[in-house]
């Protein structure tokens with residue numbers, strides 16, 4: 001199972017990753033983006049590519 005690794009200190013809550021995700025895995029929380037549906041992540045990396053601040057450092061495999 002995959003999931004994005006999010007550094008919340010670098011997240012500016014722009015929503016680009018939420019928009020880019022084809023599986024509705026992410027949602028904006030109060031201070032940073034959050035994983036709302038980890039089971040749906042297909043590991044495509046679109047969220048990481050869309051992030052302007054590099055807050056998503058990798059797509060983890062476990």
Ligand code: SF4
Nearest residue numbers: 021041042044045047
């Ligand atoms: S890796 Fe792909 S499916 Fe998983 S959260 Fe990022 S955009 Fe969504």
Ligand code: SF4
Nearest residue numbers: 011012014015017051
């Ligand atoms: S694209 Fe990056 S900065 Fe924007 S909400 Fe997602 S993780 Fe945060």
